[in-house]
Amino acid sequence: MSDKKHYKITVNGKAEDVIAEPRELLIYTLRERLNYTGPHIGCETSHCGACTVTIDGKSVKACTMFIAQADGKEITTIEGLGGPDDLHPLQMAFKEHHGLQCGYCTPGMITRATKLLEENPNPTEEEIRFGMAGNICRCTGYQNIVKSIQAAAAEMNAAKEAAE
Amino acid sequence: MKDEVTSREDRIDALGGMGCKRKRVEDARFTQGKGNYVDDIKLDGMLAGDFVRSPYAHARVVSIDTSAALEVPGVLAVLTAADLEPLGLHWMPTLAGDKQMVLADGKVLFQGQEVAFVVAEDRFAAADGVEAVVVEYEELPVITDPFKSLESDVVLREDIAGEGDGVPDGAHGPRKHHNHIFTWEVGDKETTEQVIENAEVVAEEMLYYHRTHPCPLETCGCVASMDKVNGKLTLYGTFQAPHAIRTVVSLISGIEEHNIRVVSPDIGGGFGNKVGAYPGYVCSVVASIVTGKPVKWIEDRMENLMTTAFARDYWMKGKIAATKEGKITGLWCHTVADHGGFDACADPTKFPAGFMNVCTGSYDIPVAYLGVDGVYTNKAPGGVSYRCSFRVTEAVYFIERMIELLAIELNMDAAELRRINFIKKEQFPYKAALGWEYDSGDYHTAWDKALKAVDYEGLRAEQAQRVEDFKAGKTRSLMGIGLTFFTEIVGAGPVKNCDILGLGMFDSCEIRIHPTGSAIARLGTISQGQGHATTFAQILATEIGLPADSITIEEGDTDTAPYGLGTYGSRSTPVAGAATALAGRKIRAKAQMIAAYLLEVHDDDVEFDVDRFVVKGAPEKFKTMKEIAFAAYNQAIPGIEPGLEAVSYYDPPNMTYPFGAYVCVMDIDVDTGVTDIRRFYALDDCGTRINPMIIEGQVHGGLTEALAVALGQEIAYDEMGNVKTGTLMDFFLPTAWEVPNYETDHTVTPSPHHPIGAKGVGESPHVGGVPCFSNAVQDAFRAFGLRHTQMPHDHWRIWKTANELGLHD
Numbered sequence: 023m024s025d026k027k028h029y030k031i032t033v034n035g036k037a038e039d040v041i042a043e044p045r046e047l048l049i050y051t052l053r054e055r056l057n058y059t060g061p062h063i064g065c066e067t068s069h070c071g072a073c074t075v076t077i078d079g080k081s082v083k084a085c086t087m088f089i090a091q092a093d094g095k096e097i098t099t100i101e102g103l104g105g106p107d108d109l110h111p112l113q114m115a116f117k118e119h120h121g122l123q124c125g126y127c128t129p130g131m132i133t134r135a136t137k138l139l140e141e142n143p144n145p146t147e148e149e150i151r152f153g154m155a156g157n158i159c160r161c162t163g164y165q166n167i168v169k170s171i172q173a174a175a176a177e178m179n180a181a182k183e184a185a186e
Numbered sequence: 187m188k189d190e191v192t193s194r195e196d197r198i199d200a201l202g203g204m205g206c207k208r209k210r211v212e213d214a215r216f217t218q219g220k221g222n223y224v225d226d227i228k229l230d231g232m233l234a235g236d237f238v239r240s241p242y243a244h245a246r247v248v249s250i251d252t253s254a255a256l257e258v259p260g261v262l263a264v265l266t267a268a269d270l271e272p273l274g275l276h277w278m279p280t281l282a283g284d285k286q287m288v289l290a291d292g293k294v295l296f297q298g299q300e301v302a303f304v305v306a307e308d309r310f311a312a313a314d315g316v317e318a319v320v321v322e323y324e325e326l327p328v329i330t331d332p333f334k335s336l337e338s339d340v341v342l343r344e345d346i347a348g349e350g351d352g353v354p355d356g357a358h359g360p361r362k363h364h365n366h367i368f369t370w371e372v373g374d375k376e377t378t379e380q381v382i383e384n385a386e387v388v389a390e391e392m393l394y395y396h397r398t399h400p401c402p403l404e405t406c407g408c409v410a411s412m413d414k415v416n417g418k419l420t421l422y423g424t425f426q427a428p429h430a431i432r433t434v435v436s437l438i439s440g441i442e443e444h445n446i447r448v449v450s451p452d453i454g455g456g457f458g459n460k461v462g463a464y465p466g467y468v469c470s471v472v473a474s475i476v477t478g479k480p481v482k483w484i485e486d487r488m489e490n491l492m493t494t495a496f497a498r499d500y501w502m503k504g505k506i507a508a509t510k511e512g513k514i515t516g517l518w519c520h521t522v523a524d525h526g527g528f529d530a531c532a533d534p535t536k537f538p539a540g541f542m543n544v545c546t547g548s549y550d551i552p553v554a555y556l557g558v559d560g561v562y563t564n565k566a567p568g569g570v571s572y573r574c575s576f577r578v579t580e581a582v583y584f585i586e587r588m589i590e591l592l593a594i595e596l597n598m599d600a601a602e603l604r605r606i607n608f609i610k611k612e613q614f615p616y617k618a619a620l621g622w623e624y625d626s627g628d629y630h631t632a633w634d635k636a637l638k639a640v641d642y643e644g645l646r647a648e649q650a651q652r653v654e655d656f657k658a659g660k661t662r663s664l665m666g667i668g669l670t671f672f673t674e675i676v677g678a679g680p681v682k683n684c685d686i687l688g689l690g691m692f693d694s695c696e697i698r699i700h701p702t703g704s705a706i707a708r709l710g711t712i713s714q715g716q717g718h719a720t721t722f723a724q725i726l727a728t729e730i731g732l733p734a735d736s737i738t739i740e741e742g743d744t745d746t747a748p749y750g751l752g753t754y755g756s757r758s759t760p761v762a763g764a765a766t767a768l769a770g771r772k773i774r775a776k777a778q779m780i781a782a783y784l785l786e787v788h789d790d791d792v793e794f795d796v797d798r799f800v801v802k803g804a805p806e807k808f809k810t811m812k813e814i815a816f817a818a819y820n821q822a823i824p825g826i827e828p829g830l831e832a833v834s835y836y837d838p839p840n841m842t843y844p845f846g847a848y849v850c851v852m853d854i855d856v857d858t859g860v861t862d863i864r865r866f867y868a869l870d871d872c873g874t875r876i877n878p879m880i881i882e883g884q885v886h887g888g889l890t891e892a893l894a895v896a897l898g899q900e901i902a903y904d905e906m907g908n909v910k911t912g913t914l915m916d917f918f919l920p921t922a923w924e925v926p927n928y929e930t931d932h933t934v935t936p937s938p939h940h941p942i943g944a945k946g947v948g949e950s951p952h953v954g955g956v957p958c959f960s961n962a963v964q965d966a967f968r969a970f971g972l973r974h975t976q977m978p979h980d981h982w983r984i985w986k987t988a989n990e991l992g993l994h995d
Contacts, residue, residue: 070914116213117209117210132217150922160887
């Protein structure tokens with residue numbers, strides 16, 4: 023296989039040039055070529071959500087998207103949400119409310135939750151459960167994930183109010 | 187000095203020790219995408235391995251042609267059994283005393299079996315190579331039913347069939363048939379059968395605990411790296427027992443153990459899936475030796491579900507006898523255990539059916555018998571403990587269903603039947619009919635607390651009203667009340683009766699206190715999400731008086747951690763947790779001598795107080811542990827070696843026996859079979875509680891895995907041996923949408939033999955949860971004559987039950 027092509031993507035604000043076969047899965051590009059190992063591989067069939075990233079403002083499962091489909095797009099991974107000096111409220115809330123155990127689903131879970139709260143800043147518990155149903159967690163039973171998202175929403179809304 | 191004005195309570199709080207809801211130290215890296223799981227490991231020149239797998243469940247391998255695969259760009263090598271045979275690695279020992287093909291040696295015994303291993307520059311090239319390997323098979327008759335297997339002329343395991351009549355013995359004694367693995371019997375068969383024969387009331391049923399899979403979100407995998415210059419093999423992998431893996435790799439490869447370093451990095455959930463040794467590990471090691479480069483093998487989800495480590499698959503025939511008043515007089519169980527093509531169960535050697543003999547449960551049953559026959563079939567090997575101590579899930583499901591069936595037979599309330607048969611508080615330590623000695627319990631208190639919390643009588647009244655309304659045509663919904671009272675047996679275990687491949691199931695902790703009063707502790711266990719770095723530091727904080735935040739916990743690197751048997755079967759707290767406490771006490775003993783020297787008094791004249799040693803009767807005279815740590819390094823103390831370190835290898839005197847009382851309230855739509863869990867109350871008694879936040883999290887997670895198993899999750903086969911549930915489309919993992927909120931509660935009955943009284947909790951909710959969900963479904967139909975229906979209770983099966991009971995007429 024040598025039909026490599028040139029793709030341009032932006033990851034966490036940084037422009038990246040990728041020479042790859044079109045069939046290469048985006049999750050592989052992110053993890054193996056660009057070293058963003060936050061998003062994980064859990065199923066490669068779009069069921070588990072461990073690979074969730076944000077692409078042009080939408081939650082996308084990077085395990086079932088080819089690099090060719092991602093050409094020209096803006097991608098945000100967990101690494102782009104916040105680091106040691108500027109944690110995202112969701113990153114803080116997951117720790118505060120024990121919203122994770124083994125941590126494998128966590129990057130995808132938090133990345134998805136950022137979009138959920140962007141689309142719906144005041145979700146009910148039911149809306150959170152429905153909106154997060156594309157992300158599977160095997161450890162927590164979701165109860166503390168729901169709690170974490172509720173707490174982050176409250177925190178973000180309070181910060182927004184204070185800023186206004 | 188600040189210490190002098192700080193209250194004792196404040197000093198206790200400052201430690202962050204046992205009993206507090208300490209936030210997890212693991213979470214910073216996980217929430218920022220900086221975990222380090224095996225697939226995150228990148229080494230220079232690393233290659234990728236991938237398997238050619240059998241599409242057939244039973245077939246001869248006539249030929250394997252690798253020539254086209256070797257032409258695929260990027261493919262470097264293709265290994266087959268013929269390549270492994272000269273090294274003696276085409277077969278490997280299993281944890282159950284059997285052996286298993288690493289790569290198909292002449293035949294395949296289950297769908298998905300490893301046939302050839304393709305090594306390539308990246309995983310895409312490896313996958314292309316897999317496609318290009320041509321294997322010719324000759325199909326053989328397939329057996330997926332263990333009962334038929336025991337009567338079939340078809341020989342599944344020709345390698346151990348022997349010659350002529352008779353079958354050679356197996357690892358666990360005589361075998362009855364060429365497809366039979368072992369018979370294991372415990373208890374008094376004759377007396378039990380007499381009791382049942384003469385009993386006033388007997389309930390009898392065949393319970394099938396279906397085959398399922400632990401399915402952690404991260405699949406199994408490894409990176410093998412053979413450094414030919416210094417002769418050292420490093421093996422990174424998703425190992426729940428890294429030290430045991432090192433020993434196994436050494437034994438089968440001949441590489442001396444000091445030249446093998448096994449590392450378990452962050453593990454994305456285990457639940458039993460990552461206890462065993464798999465062909466991928468062996469092939470990666472061989473491929474690294476052959477190519478001189480690191481080789482990574484990560485299974486995909488379908489491979490995970492189809493091949494590595496199924497759980498359950500027990501056919502349990504039960505009989506329970508009682509007086510007319512409901513006093514249980516005897517329990518009988520015979521189990522046919524489907525082990526698949528190879529016996530690769532992960533149980534302590536002397537227990538081929540694990541601790542299934544805890545199946546007398548929480549009840550004072552005078553006489554009992556358990557017989558288990560293990561059988562080969564054309565299904566994947568495994569038989570691991572999916573979030574439970576060895577086969578305890580099966581045992582608890584068995585007794586908790588038999589109790590319900592007996593209640594039906596007696597026309598009695600199932601809660602009351604449990605109550606009158608519980609082992610009483612004053613009977614502990616209690617010697618059960620099948621041999622175990624339960625350490626401690628207070629079942630009546632826990633049960634009463636649970637029933638009161640849910641207003642049990644109110645629920646039964648509501649349920650009765652619902653049945654009336656249903657019969658009157660006012661509703662199409664029924665209500666089920668699921669009850670469970672479970673006793674687990676965890677913390678394997680005492681070396682006198684627990685070993686795996688001859689390795690005693692002790693565990694270990696090694697502590698080094700640094701001069702400035704911080705510390706590192708290393709353990710023989712390995713966290714897969716349980717939060718060991720958080721909770722073991724809490725145990726130590728309380729034991730040695732240094733803040734948990736000043737203590738690093740490290741596990742999983744066999745070059746640095748003391749030897750231990752790893753994390754599964756809820757053994758970390760009962761065994762390694764005890765080792766941690768005892769190693770801490772050794773530190774404290776030395777610290778006491780140092781403190782006495784510094785305070786110029788006799789050793790016996792100082793006593794430990796939270797974070798310091800004080801002179802007895804003169805609390806203003808003290809040395810803090812921080813000061814003592816510094817003294818251990820900065821001055822010569824007569825008769826005492828410099829430094830402050832300790833190690834403890836802990837061989838537990840007994841198992842621990844956590845217990846709990848669960849109640850599930852469920853509504854069932856009779857016309858669709860859809861279940862709605864309205865309420866779930868879980869009371870757990872795991873003895874001393876180290877971190878209530880983590881305990882609650884474990885309970886939520888275990889209950890959710892229980893919900894999955896009871897209500898839909900299964901590994902199903904068709905008659906050809908095809909796996910019907912090989913993807914997450916077919917294999918049920920609950921999402922946030924299907925899962926209720928759980929109410930957690932607790933009582934505390936410490937283990938009398940454990941240094942801190944802790945019993946372990948990670949698996950209790952799964953063990954107790956499965957029968958509770960199942961009992962709720964079955965209870966909903968009790969008023970309409972249902973005795974028993976097999977799990978998993980998915981919507982279709984529930985609809986079918988309703989239909990068979992005539993509820994759609």
